[in-house]
Amino acid sequence: MPRTPTPMxxxxxxxxxxxxxxxxxxxxxxxxxxxxxxxxxxxxxxxEMAMCPRSCVAAxxxxxxxxxxxxxxxxxxxxxxxxxxxxxGHNLQSLPELLPKTFGFDENDxxxxxxxxxxxxxxxxxxxxxxSSLNATYCGPIGFETMHIQDxxxxxxxxxQIEPVRSCPSFDTARKLQIMELLIDAEVFENFLQNRYPGxxxxxxxxxxxLIPAIHEIVEMAPELGVEEIVMGMAHRGRLNVLANILDKSxxxxxxxxEGFVSEDTxxxxxxxxYHLGYNSDHVNRQGKSLHISLTSNPSHLxxxxxxxxxxxxxxxxxxxDKQERRRIVPLLIHGDAGFAGQGLVAxxxxxxxxxxxRTGGTVHIIVNNQIGFTTDPEDARSSTYATxxxxxxxxxxxxxNGDNPCAVVYAAELALRxxxxxxxxxxxxxxxxxxxxxxxxxxxxxTQPIMYRTIKKHPxxxxxxxxxxxxxxxxxxxxxxxxxxxxxxxxxxxHASAKKEAKTSEVFSYTGIWKNLxxxxxxxxxxxxxxxxxxxxxxxxxxxxxxxxxxxxKVGRALPPRIHAIEDMKTVDWSFAESLAFGSLLxxxxxxxxxxxxxxxxxxxxxxxxxxxxxxxxxxxxxNHIDANQxxxxxxxxxxxxxxxxxxxxxxxxxxxxxxxxxxxxxGDFANGAQVIIDQFVMGSxxxxxxxxxxxxxxxxxxxxxxxxHSNAYLERYLAGAAENNVQVCNLTTPxxxxxxxxxxxxxxxxxxxxxxxxxxxxxxxxxxxxxDDLVSGRFHEILDDAEAPETARNLLFxxxxxxxxxLEYREAHDIEDAAIIRFEQLYPxxxxxxxxxxxxxxxxxxxxxxxEEPKNRGAWPYTHHVLEEIFPGMHPRYxxxxxxxxxxxxxMKIHQKEQERxxxxxxxxx
Numbered sequence: 087m088p089r090t091p092t093p094m095x096x097x098x099x100x101x102x103x104x105x106x107x108x109x110x111x112x113x114x115x116x117x118x119x120x121x122x123x124x125x126x127x128x129x130x131x132x133x134e135m136a137m138c139p140r141s142c143v144a145a146x147x148x149x150x151x152x153x154x155x156x157x158x159x160x161x162x163x164x165x166x167x168x169x170x171x172x173x174x175g176h177n178l179q180s181l182p183e184l185l186p187k188t189f190g191f192d193e194n195d196x197x198x199x200x201x202x203x204x205x206x207x208x209x210x211x212x213x214x215x216x217x218s219s220l221n222a223t224y225c226g227p228i229g230f231e232t233m234h235i236q237d238x239x240x241x242x243x244x245x246x247q248i249e250p251v252r253s254c255p256s257f258d259t260a261r262k263l264q265i266m267e268l269l270i271d272a273e274v275f276e277n278f279l280q281n282r283y284p285g286x287x288x289x290x291x292x293x294x295x296x297l298i299p300a301i302h303e304i305v306e307m308a309p310e311l312g313v314e315e316i317v318m319g320m321a322h323r324g325r326l327n328v329l330a331n332i333l334d335k336s337x338x339x340x341x342x343x344x345e346g347f348v349s350e351d352t353x354x355x356x357x358x359x360x361y362h363l364g365y366n367s368d369h370v371n372r373q374g375k376s377l378h379i380s381l382t383s384n385p386s387h388l389x390x391x392x393x394x395x396x397x398x399x400x401x402x403x404x405x406x407x408d409k410q411e412r413r414r415i416v417p418l419l420i421h422g423d424a425g426f427a428g429q430g431l432v433a434x435x436x437x438x439x440x441x442x443x444x445r446t447g448g449t450v451h452i453i454v455n456n457q458i459g460f461t462t463d464p465e466d467a468r469s470s471t472y473a474t475x476x477x478x479x480x481x482x483x484x485x486x487x488n489g490d491n492p493c494a495v496v497y498a499a500e501l502a503l504r505x506x507x508x509x510x511x512x513x514x515x516x517x518x519x520x521x522x523x524x525x526x527x528x529x530x531x532x533x534t535q536p537i538m539y540r541t542i543k544k545h546p547x548x549x550x551x552x553x554x555x556x557x558x559x560x561x562x563x564x565x566x567x568x569x570x571x572x573x574x575x576x577x578x579x580x581x582h583a584s585a586k587k588e589a590k591t592s593e594v595f596s597y598t599g600i601w602k603n604l605x606x607x608x609x610x611x612x613x614x615x616x617x618x619x620x621x622x623x624x625x626x627x628x629x630x631x632x633x634x635x636x637x638x639x640x641k642v643g644r645a646l647p648p649r650i651h652a653i654e655d656m657k658t659v660d661w662s663f664a665e666s667l668a669f670g671s672l673l674x675x676x677x678x679x680x681x682x683x684x685x686x687x688x689x690x691x692x693x694x695x696x697x698x699x700x701x702x703x704x705x706x707x708x709x710x711n712h713i714d715a716n717q718x719x720x721x722x723x724x725x726x727x728x729x730x731x732x733x734x735x736x737x738x739x740x741x742x743x744x745x746x747x748x749x750x751x752x753x754x755g756d757f758a759n760g761a762q763v764i765i766d767q768f769v770m771g772s773x774x775x776x777x778x779x780x781x782x783x784x785x786x787x788x789x790x791x792x793x794x795x796x797h798s799n800a801y802l803e804r805y806l807a808g809a810a811e812n813n814v815q816v817c818n819l820t821t822p823x824x825x826x827x828x829x830x831x832x833x834x835x836x837x838x839x840x841x842x843x844x845x846x847x848x849x850x851x852x853x854x855x856x857x858x859x860d861d862l863v864s865g866r867f868h869e870i871l872d873d874a875e876a877p878e879t880a881r882n883l884l885f886x887x888x889x890x891x892x893x894x895l896e897y898r899e900a901h902d903i904e905d906a907a908i909i910r911f912e913q914l915y916p917x918x919x920x921x922x923x924x925x926x927x928x929x930x931x932x933x934x935x936x937x938x939x940e941e942p943k944n945r946g947a948w949p950y951t952h953h954v955l956e957e958i959f960p961g962m963h964p965r966y967x968x969x970x971x972x973x974x975x976x977x978x979x980m981k982i983h984q985k986e987q988e989r990x991x992x993x994x995x996x997x998x
Contacts, residue, residue, distance in 0.1 A: 153189040154200040154213065158220065160184060162245070163233045165224025166486055167471075171518045173490035174457070174541055184225070186217065204242070206249040222252040227494040229486035234478050240509055244483055247501055255497040259561045265299045265492050266556060269549040270571050271331045272298040278578045279326070283344045285528060291324035292522035294454045295548045296492045297420070300499040300517065301332050304418065304450065307500055309375035311507045312413045315402060318381045319395035320420035321388050323454060323521075328420075333367040333379055337581035345585060364776060382738070383776035385767040388425035392435040393731040394768060395419060397738025399446045405600070405743065412447025413507055420452045423473035423516075424459025431763075434731030436480050439512050443682055443723025444735055447510040450502050451477070455489075456521040461534040474516045482512040489519030492552050520545070596777045604744055604779065606836040608812035610918050612866050615830040617671045619656075619863050625670035626653040628713040637701040645695075658856035661849060662693040664822030667862060668829040669720060670710055672747055677833050678718040679710075682736055683751030683785070687722050690753050690787065693850045696722050729760035733784070737768050740782040740838075747833050748782050755786035755800020755844065756975070769840050770808040781838035783829070788818070788844035789889040790940040790976060792983035798976035799941055802914075805842045806950040809915040816915040818844040818888035818947070820871065823857035824912055827867035849889055854896075869911075869918035872925045876907030881933040882997050883926065885955065885964075887911040887947055890940045893991045903995055914947055917954055926958065934997045936965040938990065942972040967994045 115122050164183040182188050186195070196214040207219045224230060232244045257265075272295040279288055291297060308316060320328065329335040364383035370376050382398060384391035399417040408414040426432050438444035453474060459467050470476070474484045483505060485498040495517055502513045520542050524531040531539045546554075556562035597605035630646040632638050652659055659667065669679045684690075687697040698707045710720035725732040733750050740748040752758045758765065772778045788800035805816045819825050825843075832841055849855040873880075884894060884906055894908050909925060911917075926932070935955055939946040948966055955964035967990050969976075977983050 150190070150195070150198065151200055153191065154216065155203050157186070157189045157191075158202060158205045158216070159233075160189075161220040161224045162230075165220065166229025166231050168225045169229030169486060170225065170227055171229050171486045171488045172457075173488055173518065174520055174538070174545065176457075184220075186213070204245070206246055207252060219249075219252065222254065223249050226252065226254060227488040227491040228498055231472075231474075231478075231484040231486070235481045235483060237481075240481075240483075240511075243508065244505070247504070251497070255493055257493055257496075262493070262556060262561055265496060266549075266552060266562065266567070267570060268299040268302055268331065269295050269492060269552055270567075270574055272327055273547055273549045274571060274574050275327055275330055275337075275578065278575070278582075279344070280527065282341075282582060286344060287526045287528065288326055289323040289526055290523060291327040291454075292547070293542070294324060294456065294489055294517065294519040294521070295327075296489045296495040296517060296519070297324055297452065297454055298327060298331050299492050300452060300495045300515070301328065301418075301420075303496045303499045304503050305332065305369045305377055305379060306371045307503055308416065309371050309377050310373065311503065313377060313416050313507070314406065314414045315378040315380065316416050316418050317395050317399040317402065318379060318418045318420070319384060319391040320381070321384070321391075321422055321425060322386065323422060323456075324420075329363075329365055329381065332369075333365050333381055334369070335365050335367070337578055338585040341582050341585035364778075382741075383772065383778060385771075385775075387763050387767055388422060389429040389431045389435075390730075390734065390763050390767055392419055392431060393438065393734030393764075394738035394741065396435060396438060396444065396446050396449065397735035397740075398742040399449075399738075400444065400735070401739040401742035401746075403446065408447075412445070412510060415446075416503075416506065417446050417449040418452070419449055420454060422459070423453055423455040423457065423464070424462065424467050426451075426453050427468040427470065427473040427476065428459065431730050431734075433476050433479065434726070434728040435734075436477060436482075436512065437726055437728070438731055438735060439480055441723075441726060443721070443725065444732075448506040449512045450506050451482075451512060451514045452499070452502075453514065453516045455516055455518045457518065458521060458531075458535060458538070460525045461531070463535070472516065474514050477512065477514045480512055482514050484514045484516060486516045486518060489517045490548055490551055492548065519548075522547075596779065601744055601779070604836060604838055608837060608839060608916060609835075610869065610916075610920070613831055613834045615827040615834060615866050616864050617667070617830075617862060619859070621671060621674060622667055622859065622862060623653050625667055625674070625713055626650060628670065629666055629709045631709070631712075633707060636698070636705075636707060637703075638698055639701055642695050642698060653859060656859045658858055659822050659862065660851070660856050661822045661825060661846060662689065662695075664826040664857060664862065665694070665829070666696070666710065668826045669747075670713055672830065672833065673710060673717045673720055674714060676718050677745065677747060678721065679747045679749070680721045680723075680736070680739065681749045681751065682721075682723040682725050682732060683749075684725055684727060684753040684757070686751045687724050690751075691847060691850055696720070729757050730764055733758070733761040734764045734768065737764060737780060737782050740780050741772075741778060744779070744781055744838050745833070747829065749785055750782065751785040751845075752787065752800070754797045755788040756796050756798075758784070758786055758800065765804075766808065769842075770805070770814055773813050773839075774811060779838040780840050781832055783832060783841045783843065785843050785845045787847050789847045789849070790983065790987065791848050792980040793976075794978040795974045795976045799945060800844050801945070801975070802844055802941070802947055803945045803949055806915055806947060809950075812839065812916050814915065815839050815841045815913060817841065817913045819912050820849075820888060820891050820910050821855065821857045821861075823861035823865055824867060824871075826857070826862050827865060831867050844888055846889055849892070852892060854892055867912075868921075869913035870921050870925055871910040871912055872928075873907040873909055877904065878928050879931055880905055880907040880929055881931050882906040882995070883929060883932055883935050884908045884938055884994055885911060885936065885951065886938040887914060888940075890938055890991075893987065894938060894994055897991045897995065901995070906995055906997075911947070911951065914950065919954075919958070922954075922958055932959075932962075934965060935959050935962055936967055936994060936997070938994045939968040940987070940990070942969040942975065944971040945975060965997075 160183045164181055168181050168184055191213060197212050199212050201210050202208050202216060207223060208215055230248055232241055235241050272291060276290045276292050326340060330337060330340055364381050366380045368376050368378050382391055382395050395417050399415050403409060403412050403415045406414055455473060457464060477484060487494050487498045489495060498515050502515045505513045522542055553567050557564060626649055630650050649663055672679055688695055696708060696710060708720060736748055736750040772780060786800035790798045809816055817828060882905055886894060887910060891908060891910050898906060937948055937951050939948055943966060952964050969986055
């Protein structure tokens, strides 16, 4: 029999059950009181009392006791709505849900004594003391949202931490003075920059200076809770302050960036603005324990860095052997309120938090809540009460805290980290503050928020308010405060003078640690990627061996014997078999493989089957993890239905793990549209902006099969348009052997570059898209494939890339055409011009050159390749053959598709 839920199960009645259900329980209680738990007795007794006029019901002690429990529950649920969390005083209100009269009490009841059940601050007390304690706990400088959490153990733990403290931690004087010094550092640093570099954008922290003691508390406390590294991500507001006062980036270095100094040793890229840069440092806490902190570089695209940080953290956890509890590496994300509420990537990243292939053991989120987004008020920026409401989807506890109360902020930060370490789940600290200047220091906020900014102009800084409290308490003198400020100002002046005198540029951490020796420039030098025949047989044996007692799907089982015969008889392999052999060979060479994406385990086109499912038990079996006892691990995950968050996560993973083949697969190539910000800002741009290499592989199914606009084109042109300075590799391959060697080459060279692969659909089972086993044993990757069947006397050179090659080949054979050579661009970028000249050099009678593609003329590779061909063949104008320019990437009508395809293949050979 299922347990009847109780009113104290932590759910609001509106979500606990329907009104009909409550009514049925009520009737059951009236008919048979003993059939329900005791807590329902109290609930319905209180309910009847509240529904009946006071004059007709004499409140018994039991009824009153029940109402006290309901009152406590109401404070836990609704107290945050009346909490004093806004430093500008906008949200103070009186809630009926918190008034004693709502629960049948009046002034005559204030001295009555009640049991508080599980209200930990006061086990038994008068109603007046209970109300006082409830107000201090839930309506003070912190508003706690925890009752949306279903797990009663988590709610109970949080109550045990919160209620005895009453949101007013009793810090000793030494700790208060440390907070004071951090506030001075934060405020004076911003003022110094404003005075020395007026007009420069810096996205200051003024109004939110309590962020610095909050993060400082986390990094101080983290080593005591078993944390070895914090992986941080944050937007630009306050970033310089965090770099200086948390990560200890030298003030001279920061001033040097304002002066415009650039390192002469920087060979790659164009750099980025100072408030986007990452940094690494080691922090030693008060107990002498060390903590590594790494701040991830990010663009101005708000919240885009979130999944990247999660991926980095996950990779670091794996390398540290922290895959179970995930306590040693902790992600810390700092958000803006408008971004957290407005960016869908936030919800996508939150959704990753409990998934097997993406969880990181919980993230500490801090929201710097300026109560404004650029010029947009909250009522125009979200439809929810709080910016944090999206976090309720994963039942994260939320602490809304007044940014003008540094002690409360520090306490909330401490509680957040302890929660994360205890339950390995996300937690949100929403620091309600304000933005003293406009969106940037050159902006005028009174254009759009005149009343708010008149209030802010009169409002004392966090440091001034806190300093006055300490002075009033006798814990600090005015002279001491002045001296602390003077000392720090002098420190900044010295650093500024040093920066003026001697250029000090930012340190680059790109190629240290596990990235050491991976800083070589891109090269076409071949690397050994062939695999011994005996090893291929070993891998194939594992791929085709069904465990004893395992009930394999018959269709999957029928595909196994042909693979055995293909290897043993030295025949040919298809695309998916070559992929599995590439993965298996790397695993045997101690190189792990991670593949994630939508339905990647089976493969969108039922081609991969990297995970078998027992037909009777649905037990999973991964053949690639059963090759050898000493192999590395193959990790394959079906992702959530997201592109941006998952691609960002896998990019971040590859950012922290250069010795692993990391692949993200789109279900169809055009699905990458949903991850365009990750592609543009991270995949294509991180090396140029932040000198960060990355070996991520993007698998984008591409090819015109008559499936309409959305599932034909992976938008090859976009990647070629963003290709420059050897920042990425863009390939459209035509043979399984090429795919095999491209995958192995990716982790065999002394550098890492993202690899964008236009992968096939129909070619997965095309009878001609196969490779001899010997090509996997003794071959290597070729950026361009010559036409082995064309004579040197061929007069017409057809250049193409990808699937259309097979259409051209079949047409040439069907029509006995002998004067045309078909040359394949397998790697479009970086383009191997030397190899190209070598190949075309053997054709002595060239009369025409033609580029053939399936895509419309304004798409595909043509906008890029026609310049390449013009340079190789000066004086000859390359001819274009393909679909005509189109606003849509492909037609949705099969007959039209077939006619277009027939026409372009036919026209390719009509040179006159």
